[in-house]
Amino acid sequence: xxxxxIIANLFFLFFLIEGAIVAQPIDKKNSDKKMVTSMDExxxxxxxxxxxxxxxxxxxxxxxxxMCPLKSGDIIIDSIVYDYRNLIYYGHLEFSEQMMNHxxxxxxxxxxxxxxxxxxxxIFTTLAQLNSGWRVDYQVLKADTxxxxxxxxxxxxxxxxxxxxxxxxxxxxxxxxxTVKTTNANLPRMIDSITRLDSVGIKKGNFVHYYTILNQFExxxxxxxxxxxxxxxxxxxxQDVQTKYLLLLCVRAGYGICHCYTPxxxxxxxxxxxxxxxxxxxxxxxxxxxx
Numbered sequence: 001x002x003x004x005x006i007i008a009n010l011f012f013l014f015f016l017i018e019g020a021i022v023a024q025p026i027d028k029k030n031s032d033k034k035m036v037t038s039m040d041e042x043x044x045x046x047x048x049x050x051x052x053x054x055x056x057x058x059x060x061x062x063x064x065x066x067m068c069p070l071k072s073g074d075i076i077i078d079s080i081v082y083d084y085r086n087l088i089y090y091g092h093l094e095f096s097e098q099m100m101n102h103x104x105x106x107x108x109x110x111x112x113x114x115x116x117x118x119x120x121x122x123i124f125t126t127l128a129q130l131n132s133g134w135r136v137d138y139q140v141l142k143a144d145t146x147x148x149x150x151x152x153x154x155x156x157x158x159x160x161x162x163x164x165x166x167x168x169x170x171x172x173x174x175x176x177x178x179t180v181k182t183t184n185a186n187l188p189r190m191i192d193s194i195t196r197l198d199s200v201g202i203k204k205g206n207f208v209h210y211y212t213i214l215n216q217f218e219x220x221x222x223x224x225x226x227x228x229x230x231x232x233x234x235x236x237x238x239q240d241v242q243t244k245y246l247l248l249l250c251v252r253a254g255y256g257i258c259h260c261y262t263p264x265x266x267x268x269x270x271x272x273x274x275x276x277x278x279x280x281x282x283x284x285x286x287x288x289x290x291x
Contacts, residue, residue: 049130056126057082063123071182075138086150087127091138107149110136115163116174128153128160172252176207179246188212194220195261206258206280207250217263221277228279231259235281235289247290256282 064080071077077091114124114134127134134151151159180200188198196212213220220227235247235257250257261277281289 052126053082053084053130056130057084060087060123075136082132084132086133086135087123089134089136089138091136092141093138103147103149106147107151110149111151111155111159112174113178114159116166116171117163124156124163125160128157132156168252169254172249176202176249176253176255179207179249202255203258205254205283206256207246208258208260211259211261212264213261214264217261217275220261224277224279227277231279232281232285235286244290247286251283251287251290254283256280256286 060080060082068079069076075089075091075093077089079090081088081090117124124134131153133153134156136149137146139146180202183200187200188196191197191211194214194216196214197209198212199210201208201210235243238244246257249255258278258280261279263275
């Protein structure tokens with residue numbers, strides 16, 4: 001049935017392209033009166049909507065196959081489908097008391113993610129044109145329950161309108177803050193045998209990596225210039241997608257990137273400034289790197 005519907009749509013589209021006029025066989029008795037039929041505007045609009053919906057459904061299926069599973073905030077998106085009424089995200093997450101007890105906060109978070117999504121917002125632009133909604137179904141693991149968040153077509157149109165007004169810098173700032181949250185959720189971790197990445201953060205116009213040198217700190221400090229050169233070359237030559245994305249976000253936000261190294265300590269006192277190695281790459285330098 002679906003294949004036949006697609007063929008029918010293409011059949012109608014052919015007439016749209018050809019001018020939507022079909023000439024009837026000439027009547028010899030009345031050859032000066034050619035009968036024509038034309039597709040009215042209402043039918044034309046319905047056909048085009050059907051074709052757009054079919055194309056959108058296929059694009060979403062392809063996107064889901066290529067990109068999922070996809071992390072979106074605290075949720076892992078397992079698959080995405082368009083059922084001609086709603087764009088549906090099927091996902092899961094570990095047990096979260098906040099998500100269980102405050103679904104309105106989750107809806108607000110999802111709205112912000114969409115508004116600040118950047119290139120991904122085109123998915124929702126088309127969704128608004130199709131007058132469709134957005135549904136997120138996520139299983140809360142260990143709680144044996146599924147929670148649904150629904151956005152109506154009217155809410156989608158409002159979100160698309162709000163997204164259009166967001167500046168490139170604001171999108172970058174939002175993404176950087178999301179990166180801080182996501183990265184810190186997986187820290188600390190060892191970078192090499194003596195270096196541990198403890199956290200990341202944003203401070204004084206810089207995206208900062210906070211490291212601890214577990215041993216040989218004085219040796220690292222003595223070779224600060226060499227370490228700085230290594231970091232710069234890693235940024236310049238890196239083919240890592242996440243690293244390139246971070247550099248781009250920092251440039252768009254007008255931020256630099258800093259690496260802050262402190263020695264391991266047996267007490268909880270804040271290390272002295274003389275015991276901290278700070279290596280910073282300015283926003284001007286980053287801009288040159290991402291050209």
